[in-house]
Amino acid sequence: MSLSGLFLMVFLVVHLTVNCFLFAGADAFNTAANFMVTNPIIKVVEPILALGFIIHIAWSIVITIQNMRARPVGYNKLNQGKNSTFASRNMFVLGGLVLSFLAIHIANFYVKIKFTHEVGEAIVDGVAMHDTYTLVTNLFTVWWYVIIYVIGAIFLGFHLSHGFWSAFQTIGFSNDIWRKRLNNIGRAYAVIVAGGFALIPVYFHFVQ
Numbered sequence: 620m621s622l623s624g625l626f627l628m629v630f631l632v633v634h635l636t637v638n639c640f641l642f643a644g645a646d647a648f649n650t651a652a653n654f655m656v657t658n659p660i661i662k663v664v665e666p667i668l669a670l671g672f673i674i675h676i677a678w679s680i681v682i683t684i685q686n687m688r689a690r691p692v693g694y695n696k697l698n699q700g701k702n703s704t705f706a707s708r709n710m711f712v713l714g715g716l717v718l719s720f721l722a723i724h725i726a727n728f729y730v731k732i733k734f735t736h737e738v739g740e741a742i743v744d745g746v747a748m749h750d751t752y753t754l755v756t757n758l759f760t761v762w763w764y765v766i767i768y769v770i771g772a773i774f775l776g777f778h779l780s781h782g783f784w785s786a787f788q789t790i791g792f793s794n795d796i797w798r799k800r801l802n803n804i805g806r807a808y809a810v811i812v813a814g815g816f817a818l819i820p821v822y823f824h825f826v827q
């Protein structure tokens with residue numbers, strides 16, 4: 620669970636970095652997106668990414684069922700907010716909500732680029748490539764897609780705020796000193812990643 624989670628967290632940083640090229644304009648983003656689809660290393664990483672998602676989701680279901688079976692009669696819950704965070708208590712639900720967002724997101728871009736070919740062509744420095752920039756920015760002219768992407772980013776942020784620390788704790792990296800540090804780094808990571816993913820649709824809806 621933790622290793623697949625860490626792998627997905629690295630993917631999110633790479634994905635957000637590529638997405639930041641949107642702010643640099645059509646040619647810059649299309650070139651970055653084209654580099655990602657044509658690079659042989661990325662071609663190898665893509666099935667591993669899919670496997671990472673599958674392992675992460677399947678394992679979350681297994682451990683949630685194990686947790687429920689281990690304690691059929693629930694704990695008497697008192698002052699939960701004082702002992703644990705909202706995210707830590709709701710990781711499975713938050714993960715499910717991120718997955719629902721992901722299904723919409725994959726239909727918006729990945730399916731249109733890879734399968735239905737609903738993407739135009741751009742020529743940058745004489746090289747023909749997908750016009751992914753127009754595909755993305757057109758989507759964010761629709762206000763309710765902006766809301767879906769912002770809400771998706773918020774769910775992701777909560778999921779990561781606990782997941783980051785928890786992943787390091789599971790692999791044995793946390794101790795009395797590092798627990799607090801990892802918590803803070805995890806929160807910062809979650810805010811930057813969720814904030815970045817939320818900013819893009821809002822920016823392209825209002826500024827472009």
Ligand code: HEM
Nearest residue numbers: 638652656721724728729732751755768775816817819820
């Ligand atoms: C502003 C928000 C986002 C934008 C503009 C965006 C853009 C894109 C685009 C254009 C693609 C297709 C890439 C291609 O095949 O050429 C893609 C794929 C993908 N995105 Fe996003 N994305 C965003 C947020 C997210 C978030 C929050 C997640 C994860 C929770 C995510 C996960 C994925 C995955 C798994 C793929 C398919 C694998 C890949 O092509 O790399 N994306 N995204």
